[in-house]
Amino acid sequence: MRRNVTILAVAALLAVAAALAAGQAAPAVNQSVELKVQGMTCADCAKKVEAALKGVAGVKAVEVSLEKGTAQVQTSGTVKMASLSSAVQKAGYKVAGDHDAKDPDCAKKCPLDKKHQHG
16 A cells, blocks of 8 residues: 555656756746836725735735835736736826826836835
């Protein structure tokens, strides 16, 4: 009986290794990003931003600080900065350093899918 369990465990490990070697997706890595949110003036504003960010697929946790004007977002690693920014904008606020269509060099300064912002 013990030998059968060992053989099954080894077979399961080999199957996982084969799947990874075949190029199948590995589990996503958790990431954290801090957004500078403009326009929040009260606790209700912070709640709206938090709810908007929690509604983005792949977001695991959100902590909004009204005092600092920031939102700390924990993601599964598959969330794009543009998705987070869009959610904040739809809630009626702005992410500092967000893409500026009037600035032709904006994308060169800070592509939205990098972990930093300018602004």
